[in-house]
Amino acid sequence: MTDLTSLGVKDIRDGVRSGTFTAREVATSFNAAVADAAALNAFIVTTPDHALAAADKVDAARAAGEPLGAMAGVPIGMKDLFATNGVQTTAASHILEGFIPRYESTVSQKLWDAGAGMLGKLNLDQFAMGSSNETSYFGNVSSPWRKSGTNQPMSPGGSSGGSSSAVAARIAPAATGTDTGGSIRQPAAFTGICGIKPTYGRCSRWGIVAFASSLDQAGPMARSVEDCAIMLGAMAGFDPKDATSLQMDVPDWEAALNSDLRGKKVGIPREYRMEGTDQAILDSWEQGKAWLKDAGAEIVDISLPHTRYALPAYYIVAPAEASSNLARYDGVRYGLRDLPDGSGLQDMYAATRAAGFGDEVKRRILIGTYVLSAGFYDAYYTQAQKVRALVARDFERAFEQCDVILAPTTPTASFPLGSMNEDPLTMYLNDVFAVPASLAGLPAMSVPAMCNEDGLPLGLQLVGRPFDEQGVLNAGLAIQQRAGFSARPEKWW
DSSP, X not given: XXXXXXXXXHHHHHHHHHTSSOHHHHHHHHHHHHHHTGGGOOEEEEOHHHHHXXXXXXXXXXXXXXXXXXXXXXXXXXXXXXXXXXXXXXXXXXXXXXXXXXXXXXXXXXXXHTTOEEEEEEOOSGGGOOSSSOOOTTXXXXXXXXXXXXXXXXXXXXXXXXXXXXXXXXXXXXXXXXXXXXXXXXXXXXXXXXXXXXXXXXXXXXXXOOSOTTXXXXXXXXXXXXXXXXXXXXXXXXXXXXXXXXXXXXXXXXXXXXXXXXXXXEEEEGGGOOTTOOHHHHHHHHHHHHHHHHTTOEEEEEOOTTHHHHHHHHXXXXXXXXXXXXXXXXXXXXXXXXXXXXXXXXXHHXXXXXXXXXXXXXXXXXXXXXXXXXXXXXXXXXXXXHHHHHHHHHHHHHTTTOSEEEEXXXXXXXXXXXXXXXXXXXXXXXXXXXXXXXXXXXXXXEEEEEEOTTSXXXXXEEEEOTTOHHHHHHHHHHHHHXXXXXXXXXXXX
């Protein structure tokens, strides 16, 4: 039999439907792969019984001749930001360690309803704050990739580093991620997989631990554009429990996939040629243009003039919202409670938060509280929101000239774990190409293009109009077919 862990979402779904193999065989294979890959530290909690129970349900439905869902028989990893009924949900923090929800997030419930099973809860940067997956209370996640000729642990990207590592290592065919300022796209680029952030509001935020509510958006991470289209179709949809949820029909993105781009225009933003970007990244960008041109697209130059202000605006808006969202963790109702002898309420707040939050989370809370404080609100937060509006307007004007935008996903390939810990500003620059689309709420995807001279993957980013996930997926498919990216990490774990 084919090594089942080498298969992606589409092949597993089709194989289960045709009876080539059973859903239980798939779940058993991936459960074993997860157990064998503990060295990656991709999972905080494993749930092999959940995967097997979902598989048995699918096999029984098939035997009874019942219709099967879009994700039937596919076991996935669930980023530990999604509340899962009866399974610990921590956001990779100490302050939520041991918290077991009695409810299910809307996105995870939609996936279970579509026939998926859960392999476990995936590690991440604490409260989704980080670009390298080094801020988790449960330890660093290691990328399955290594630089050629070395065994130095490399970053899988962040915050969805557990998701990217698991998919790239073939211990999960797909995983959920969340993207606030690039946290699906950047780790996807670092590990040679695909990941799409849909239009803000496509996927419900209900039951997802909040970081920055006006930016957070769930999306799929998988090995191919087709697999992302299938999984996104299962995740998306209106949710009355989420006030930001879009009341729109979910298109059949998989059925409408088409890599013929004749009549389409691809915009190349001149402002994305930034100092400090690796030459290999720029070369892959040029190659991406050639691939899309070969697919029939016309390449046009565009301008996004406020790009250089997007990152500083993001690092005001996002921490401000985090400061508000994380105020709920105080030791009173759930999670960690640190109550020193003889202490009062304020002492408990301080002790609980000091012990429960990591350094990066504390840094962002302090920044956010500062920019929201009296005397600074207008100087920082109001100005950042104005910049955000200008960034969105830049995209509106650009899409009058083109149908989709092509850019690098990241300025560099993956870097060694620990190499940027002393310089948070340089770490923040990792999201410089990803943040603008997040500020504007646009659909954006990273697709693997090639490997650099160190043997590390490089990703290309595609940004589309609001609600035009199809255009993004189609352009991604055109790149995927021409890039023929088949590199995979050599197993060291």
